[in-house]
Amino acid sequence: MTKDVIALTPTMPDVRALLAGLYAGGPDLGVHTLADGAVVQLCDPNGRPLVSVEAPILVQVPGETSRLLDGVDGAGQAGPVWWTEARASTAVPEAGRLAGSFAGRLVTALGGTVWPAEAATTEVVPLTTDVSAAAAPATGGPAIDVLTPRTAVVIQDRPLVPLTSWLSDALRTATESDRALQIVTPPTARLTLPNRTALRGLPNRWVVQDPDHGYYDGLSGAVLHWKGGIFTPVRDEQGTTPVAGAFTVGAGTGExxxxxxxxxxxxxxxxxxxxxxxxxxxxxxxxxxxxxxxxxxxxxxxxxxxxxxxxxxxxxxxxxxxxxxxxxxxxxxxxxxxxxxxxxxxxxxxxxxxxxxxxxxxxxxxxxxxxxxxxxxxxxxxxxxxxxxxxxxxxxxxxxxxxxxxxxxxxxxxxxxxxxxxxxxxxxxxxxxxxxxxxxxxxxxxxxxxxxxxxxxxxxxxxxxxxxxxxxxxxx
Known part of the structure; x- marks a missing residue:
């Protein structure tokens, strides 16, 4: 299941609706805010972020939800739609279900659509994973899953990865701290052109995690490995980097x-x-x-x-x-x-x-x-x-x-x-x-x-x- 869940509603989520959504984890979880209130986080009792929710965006441009969400057409209406995106932590198994419950509760209160549809629930998701022994990782931003002295890694498993404000903020954070931004996806994922443009300059990379071929660069095909806190090309004795077998020219479509x-x-x-x-x-x-x-x-x-x-x-x-x-x-x-x-x-x-x-x-x-x-x-x-x-x-x-x-x-x-x-x-x-x-x-x-x-x-x-x-x- 994707770790990003989006609620598309015909009206702006107010504080009451957001709080109802954030109750998805029951009364034992806490709520924190970042960026002067622009990001709300649902946290475990020790303060570890489980789900980060960005301030709702009013999408007034026709066709944008369909372009980015596999044909999902807004909230079932022709006019503007409010886009509220929840990003679940990849470190806690329950976080993805919590994000889905948050979005499902929001849509139940306001009407609209959840993407992906199968993520939507209204159930209370209890936190059963024992996270008390490990401190919350310092990642430098809600979109960053792994932060090292050399790179900021963002894990995405949605079919189409756009240059969201989450990723734009992660890129800015990485650049300001002299780090690379590296986005990890499955081989079925695609990027939007703006996202491809953002990742054009090395050592920024699109890292594809293929179950049969390991890691490779989604734009060049170079075989990669994790070394020294960053994804870098694998080199043979001659210093040459092989190209992953999965990175072959697709069948021509005439497009x-x-x-x-x-x-x-x-x-x-x-x-x-x-x-x-x-x-x-x-x-x-x-x-x-x-x-x-x-x-x-x-x-x-x-x-x-x-x-x-x-x-x-x-x-x-x-x-x-x-x-x-x-x-x-x-x-x-x-x-x-x-x-x-x-x-x-x-x-x-x-x-x-x-x-x-x-x-x-x-x-x-x-x-x-x-x-x-x-x-x-x-x-x-x-x-x-x-x-x-x-x-x-x-x-x-x-x-x-x-x-x-x-x-x-x-x-x-x-x-x-x-x-x-x-x-x-x-x-x-x-x-x-x-x-x-x-x-x-x-x-x-x-x-x-x-x-x-x-x-x-x-x-x-x-x-x-x-x-x-x-x-x-x-x-x-």
Missing amino acids: RQLLLTLRTRHPADPDLVLGRALETCFRHLTGTAPTGWSTAEPVNVPWSTRGLTDLARSRAPRPTWLIAVGHSDRPALATVRVRRTPAGVEEDIAVALGYGEDEPPPLHAMEGLAAELDVGHGLVTLLTSLRAGRRDLTVPAHAEAPPVPVTFTLGRDEARRVGRSHAECPPHGPTPVPLGHAAEPALHYRLGDGTLPQAWGRFRALVGHLRPADGSVRTP
Whole structure:
């Protein structure tokens, strides 16, 4: 049974409803709070946390509960839904049942749905495990199951692991203490794209625990072992790390993903509104603006360029990272990193869109999109790629084909920085197509149709040619 249980209710759980849920363990258990009351913990008589409950989140974005919870559609209603997540300790056998009873009691009082459905009960779960001999482990946060001087380990066995606020907090805790974040899942689990992005930098890892193959990295396939308080690659006498046998390329389904990686740059103007470049991408490729944005999953706030601008401004000069989603009929996800640089305010944007076997990706729209981004949104660079991958944009624990470049666009200001005559004549091609302003256009390079891996060689040669001495053109 999963250690994470979620109650989806049509109304906000008030104090009385939460207390009724927390009575799931009977009168002998205690209640503590963390993070100024944002997390409530059900604890054993010695203070060991058994279940941690996060403050309810109002999810106002249609389709988010279905995207993250295997098709569960909110609380059986079309409007917003309150998402209350309970995370059970993996160290105490009764904790999972306590989390299920908490959620079941909440839904009994308020209506709604429990995920997973089989976890829901209203029974009192007595604590029968003797935990008096062992002190509660200091893990540094309710989401962290194991904490060592080198890593923070989070154990997840839900089918789809999103970048929840729990995991975002665990990542922040690990980073601030110079530790790795390592998420351990069974081989059947998948990650959301935002979670994959968060785990991209080593020594952060997605650790897959396979009953037949031991531990391996879910993104690279490297065989791992626990050594020195951290999961690290196994190496043979030659220093080579083997790839797990389970990490093989899955059967092709014909599904594909269209990937955009772009950077925009704006003057640091008090009237600057961020998010418009991302909105332009969504409108060109899906027909509508994003439906919502947030700093974690579930994405719960309706789309607002003003709202995300206010957040980024309140955090400046620190960078701001956020997630945006599109309508459920066209899987679309984006991450945005806003940062202040000596050149102005930059947005690093990654967009992914999913297509079925009979849904051709709109590669024909790339030139028009690049032109609009350059004319109105301060485009620096735009790389478009195509890959074989799941339409729902989730990441499985097996090998996937790498993306193949389709087009690359150099914004007009960046072309001027490189030197226009130089940028227009790469020695090995391709010859760029001018876009946007006639007198000073952006330069759009066609690299292929997304089916030939040789396009990576053309792209690397092109970027090597465009990169000036100061290195201002960076590979997206």
